[in-house]
Each structure stands twice: as structure tokens, then as C-alpha cells.
Amino acid sequence: MATEPRSQRTLTGKLVQLIHRQIEEGVYAPGSRLPSIRDMAAQHDCAKNTIVNVFDELTALGVLEPRRGSGFFVCAAPPQIKDDDEGTLSRAMDVVWLMREQLKSDPGHLRLGDGFPPLEWLNDVRLDKFHQKVVRTGIGALFGYGSRFGYQPLRQHLAHKLAQHGIEAATGQIVLTHGANQALDIVIRNFVRPGERVLVDEPGYYMLYGKLKLSGARIVGIPRLPDGPDVEALERELRQPGKPPLFFTQSLAHNPTASDTSPHKAHKILQLADRYNAVIVENDAFADFKPATAARIATLDQLRRTIYIGSFSKSVSAALRVGFIACHRDLASDLADIKMLVHVSSSEYCERTLDVILSDGHFSRHTARLRDRLTQATDHARHLLEQLGGELFCTPQQSMYLWARFPQFDDAKELAQGLMARNIVLAPGSIFRLDTEETVPWSRFNVGLLADPRFRHAMSELLGKISTSPAA
Known part of the structure; x- marks a missing residue:
């Protein structure tokens, strides 16, 4: 065909x-x-x-x-076929569904479930204008695989960037990856064996859940509260006999709840990790959207038992696929070997491109604008959801997402289906649970897209129908 x-x-x-x-x-x-x-x-x-x-x-x-x-x-007896997944949520709303939705670019749909900022926020990082500078950094090297750790000058830049967060790391402690997702995959391959316990934020990052399930891990959710993980639940799990587990968490701009771990809890989590010999994997994919001085567990720990993961997919471009792992030196070498065995190398062309972008003084102004835009969008989104009768899980000053529920919908899938019929794609809360069949009233909203008037109109229509229905 x-x-x-x-x-x-x-x-x-x-x-x-x-x-x-x-x-x-x-x-x-x-x-x-x-x-x-x-x-x-x-x-x-x-x-x-x-x-x-x-x-x-x-x-x-x-x-x-x-x-x-x-x-x-x-045909004499043509079979019944269902509508494709562009127009229905009758198929399971699972990890694969959400990934497919995020990879679509149909302008006819408002994708409130997207994990990325609006494209216009990133337009001033024009990748095309950096190509000639990348070529001038050494075109001959672009035909090889490069170092197993990744492009050295970029790792030097990242060491400086981490120092701004109060994290001291030499270049030998940094491994470049194809985004944060490959970084998570490499860590899982190194630490997790089938049947072993792994602790995660719940609700939490659905891609992490999928990777752990593929590894055969026994995943245990630690409830996420408005000020961070439930430390009492965390301690109960760390006390359990057996090998000390990994704990995957997002201290800042947590996906999906938007909560930040308080400094007090960050200290407590690190104390528990020390007491029970656990390893913390801290995913900081939204670092460029938060103040450099915000509380991070890796800052308190200095990479002794913390593995810090970062990415530029949100602040520069998902197309570059550049992320990194920072950890203690011996572990970094092991993780670089796993990366080499499984993926050979990361993309040096992409890494050189990012290095050129970070070298440009424009980048610091770009990230400052991103934080300003996000602060304004978060404030607008909070007020909009509250005006429509929504309840917020927490009220961050700046976060790409808000976690909210509407009392008219006990199951967020029902809200998502109502919005889908109006060409608005939402991310219902069950996607972010270990048990995706669980009934969850919460949904994740992308604050950068809530300003689109289609959302207010659709919600007013849905809520109006509920209030005038005979059951009401």
C-alpha cells in the first residue's frame, strides 16, 4: 500500500x-x-x-x-469493528494509550494530558541556528560513537550546573543518556532483579512503572502527600527484611501531583536511607523550571546514596533526547558500561548541540523566561480550576501540572470520556496508579494548555448537563 x-x-x-x-x-x-x-x-x-x-x-x-x-x-456478514482510538476511550486508558496520545500532533485536539510545555514556550531555542556551531566543534568526531560516558565538554557544563544546585560532581560521576527515560532504564538494569522489591511514589510516573514491570520487580507504592512522600509508610517498607530497596522519587514538581518535597521531609528521607542502607533515585526532569536553590535530596546527600537524574526534554527539546545520571564515581563507571552494552552510546551530535546551547548566554535568559511563564500559567490554572469547582491536591507556585478533581465525577475516566467527546484529551488519575483499574477521582492537567478557551467551554457544558440531569 x-x-x-x-x-x-x-x-x-x-x-x-x-x-x-x-x-x-x-x-x-x-x-x-x-x-x-x-x-x-x-x-x-x-x-x-x-x-x-x-x-x-x-x-x-x-x-x-x-x-x-x-x-x-x-461481505455477506461483515464483522463489527470499533471506532479507532482517535475518537474513543473505550479501550483501556493505560500507559501505552497515554504515550500514543502524547506522540500525536493533531491540532484538532486539545491535549491537556501532555507532559510537555506549549511549543511556543520553546520557540526561542531554535535548534537550526546552532547546527553550524556544532559542526565547528569537530565534524570528524560526529562519525564515531564517542565516549561511553558521553561528550566530555557537556559533562563539564553539567558539573557546573549541578554545582548551582549545591551538588558537587566531577565529570567522571556523570553519564549522558538518551533522556531521563533511558537513565531510569539503565539504573533499573543495574539494580533490579525479578521479584525484588522497589519503592516508588504513588501516584507516580507511569513510564517508570512500566519499566519496573518489564524488569519483573515487585513494585510497592509510597503514598504521595502534598509535602512529599509519606515518610511513615516509607519507613515501614524500609524495615522489611531482605535486600534494601531502591526508592524512586521526584522531589520537585512531582509528576503528576505537582507537589514539592519539603526540606524537612527531604532530610528525613535521607536519614531513613542511611539507617536502612537504601538507595534513592531522584528524578529532577523539571530542574530548569524550578529555582536552583530548591530543596533536593541529592544536595543534602552529595551523591553518596543518591542517584540524580536530569533531562533537557522539557526545557530545550524532546527531539534532542539528552539526559544524564549523576552518582558516585564507581557506580557511574558501571552504569556507563551497561549503557555501552545495551545502547553502544548516546548521540554525540545531540550532546554537542546541547553543549553549544548551554554555552550560549541566551540559555540562562531562556530558562528565566520559562520560570516566569510557568509561574503565570500555574497561577491562572489554579484560579480557573477553582472557579469551575475543582479541588486542588496542592497549590504550587510553579509546576507543569496540577492534580485536581471535580466532585461531580467519582471516576476521572468519566470526566476524560466527556472531554474526549469534545476533542479534549485528559490524563485521568488511574494511569498514574500501580493498579490502573482503580477508581481515581483525580486528573493531571497541563497548566500551559488550560488557558485555551475550549477547556472552560467544555467543562461548563459538562457540568451544566450534570446539574440539569434528572438524577441531579
Whole structure:
């Protein structure tokens, strides 16, 4: 089948659904011949190749039967097919679903479940204008794999950046990765064996849950409170017999609750790790959106038993896929070996690009603007959700997300389905639980996108319908 541009693939899907619905409704009876490809293309105002693809898909689904020299005929008993996942949440709202939704770029949908800032926030980091500078850093080296630790000048930049957070790290303690997700994967491969306990924030980062499940880990959730992890629950788990577990946590701008771990709790968590010989994996993917002096466990610990993970996907570009691990020197060497065995290397071209960006004085101004924008967007989003009757889990000054619920919806999936019908994609709270079948009233909202008037209109419509329903 010929490859179609994205817009045509969307049209193909719509026509597949339309023609199948017409068959179900009797417009085309079982055994009847469909109009010719030329006539169908004229009827739907599209290219003939599009109709060819539509007929091919309906044939693959068992709805149509091609007859050589005669055309396409409706099968005697065409099967029932469901709408595709562009227009329904009837399929499980799981990790894969949310990932697929975040990878789409359909402008017709407002994607409140996205994990990234609005694109216009990042427009001033024009990757194209840095290419010539990257080439001048040594084009010959761009044809090799590079160091297992990653590009040395960038690691020097990161050592300086970590020092601004109060974390002392030499370049030999930093391993560059394909974003924070590869960093998590490398850490899991090094530490976790099937059946071993691993502690995580709950609710928490769904991608981390997926990786741990793939590793065969026994995952234990530590409840997330508005001021950080529940330290009493954490201590109960750390007391359990057996190998001291890893604890994966996000101290700042927690995904999805937006909560920051208080300095008091950060000290307590580190004390517990020392007492029970545990290792803390601190994911700080939103570091550029928070003040450099904000409380981090790695700052208190200085990478003795803390593994610190960072990324530039949110503040520069997800397309670069540059992240890093900072830890004590011996562990860094082991993690670099695992990276080499599994991935050979990270992308030196991307690392050189990021190094050029960080070398430009413009970057510090860019991150300052990001923090200002995020502060304003968070304030606006808080007020909007409260005006609509929503309850906030916590009230951060600046966070990419807000965790909120509406009393009219005991299950956030119902809210997500209502919004999906209005072309708004939400991230319901069950996605961020270890048990995705659990009924959760909370949802994650991207503050940078809540200013779109479509959300207020859709929520007013939904809440209005509830208030005027007979059950109300």
C-alpha cells in the first residue's frame, strides 16, 4: 500500500469508519457492489489513492471482498469493528494509550494530558541556528560513537550546573543518556532483579512503572502527600527484611501531583536511607523550571546514596533526547558500561548541540523566561480550576501540572470520556496508579494548555448537563 501523508492517513481512517457505518446501517447491503474508486473519490472529494487505501483497510477488516475485474463487494456478514482510538476511550486508558496520545500532533485536539510545555514556550531555542556551531566543534568526531560516558565538554557544563544546585560532581560521576527515560532504564538494569522489591511514589510516573514491570520487580507504592512522600509508610517498607530497596522519587514538581518535597521531609528521607542502607533515585526532569536553590535530596546527600537524574526534554527539546545520571564515581563507571552494552552510546551530535546551547548566554535568559511563564500559567490554572469547582491536591507556585478533581465525577475516566467527546484529551488519575483499574477521582492537567478557551467551554457544558440531569 502506498504511503500517505499524515493528513491523508487521518482522512483514510475517517472514511473507513464512515463507509463501515453506512454498511451497518444498510446503505450498502450485504453482497452489493460499492461504487467505483473514481466515483467514491468524487463523492468524498479526495484522491483516488485515498479510496484505494480505504478499500484495502476494509478488506483487511473482513468488511469488503475484492473481485477481479468487478470491483469491491460487501461481505455477506461483515464483522463489527470499533471506532479507532482517535475518537474513543473505550479501550483501556493505560500507559501505552497515554504515550500514543502524547506522540500525536493533531491540532484538532486539545491535549491537556501532555507532559510537555506549549511549543511556543520553546520557540526561542531554535535548534537550526546552532547546527553550524556544532559542526565547528569537530565534524570528524560526529562519525564515531564517542565516549561511553558521553561528550566530555557537556559533562563539564553539567558539573557546573549541578554545582548551582549545591551538588558537587566531577565529570567522571556523570553519564549522558538518551533522556531521563533511558537513565531510569539503565539504573533499573543495574539494580533490579525479578521479584525484588522497589519503592516508588504513588501516584507516580507511569513510564517508570512500566519499566519496573518489564524488569519483573515487585513494585510497592509510597503514598504521595502534598509535602512529599509519606515518610511513615516509607519507613515501614524500609524495615522489611531482605535486600534494601531502591526508592524512586521526584522531589520537585512531582509528576503528576505537582507537589514539592519539603526540606524537612527531604532530610528525613535521607536519614531513613542511611539507617536502612537504601538507595534513592531522584528524578529532577523539571530542574530548569524550578529555582536552583530548591530543596533536593541529592544536595543534602552529595551523591553518596543518591542517584540524580536530569533531562533537557522539557526545557530545550524532546527531539534532542539528552539526559544524564549523576552518582558516585564507581557506580557511574558501571552504569556507563551497561549503557555501552545495551545502547553502544548516546548521540554525540545531540550532546554537542546541547553543549553549544548551554554555552550560549541566551540559555540562562531562556530558562528565566520559562520560570516566569510557568509561574503565570500555574497561577491562572489554579484560579480557573477553582472557579469551575475543582479541588486542588496542592497549590504550587510553579509546576507543569496540577492534580485536581471535580466532585461531580467519582471516576476521572468519566470526566476524560466527556472531554474526549469534545476533542479534549485528559490524563485521568488511574494511569498514574500501580493498579490502573482503580477508581481515581483525580486528573493531571497541563497548566500551559488550560488557558485555551475550549477547556472552560467544555467543562461548563459538562457540568451544566450534570446539574440539569434528572438524577441531579
